[in-house]
Amino acid sequence: MPVVDVYSVEQFREIVNEDLLTVAWFTAVWCGPCKTIERAMEKITFEFPTVRFAKVDADNNSEIVSKCKVLQLPTFMLVKNGKLIGYVIGANLDTLKRKIREIISNT
Template sequence: MATLALTAENFDEVTNKDGIVLVDFWASWCGPCIRFAPTYERSSEKHQEITFGKVDTEAEQAIAAKFDIRSIPTIMAIRDGVIVFSQPGALPESALENLIEQVEKLDMDDVRKQLAAHSH
């Protein structure tokens, strides 16, 4: 599966479903973003079961503002509608693979309990 362009119209629909969604916040003028793109693309081909989305922060400024994206590229991992990871910086391929493994291993019931505990 190739990467999916995420926009204000489809962002919530794509990121709120069950499963893992990775989001790459990028811009065409950002050198590290452009260099990271082939790594992200290769990973999307390797992991068919994961949705790989890209947010063009120039075109989708409202999404970037909603998540307080200050530095790009930023990689965000969402599982079952919950943001479980967000970090600026282009990841080397091994780190991206490691991130995917970690997100796949998460106990989402435990994650939800922790979130509930923090929100009280």
């Protein structure tokens, strides 16, 4: 499933309320670690075809960042059916993949 760019609070709300595991990926163009993992994140979407990845530009979506209590970048928020499952903070993609696998195996 391709990465969806989030442009509004309404769009974000729709995405996180779907019956899919969603990884909201909070990032910014000035964030060095975010840039470092950009290509790897695109590959991860192919590893997990049943997971929706939503990219949230922190600078253009400050209301979403505030509501989701994101304090550092990158942050990955894992949600399903509107319910927060957890966060992965920082550019540790191994931790993110492990968390996604854990959630998938428990559903």
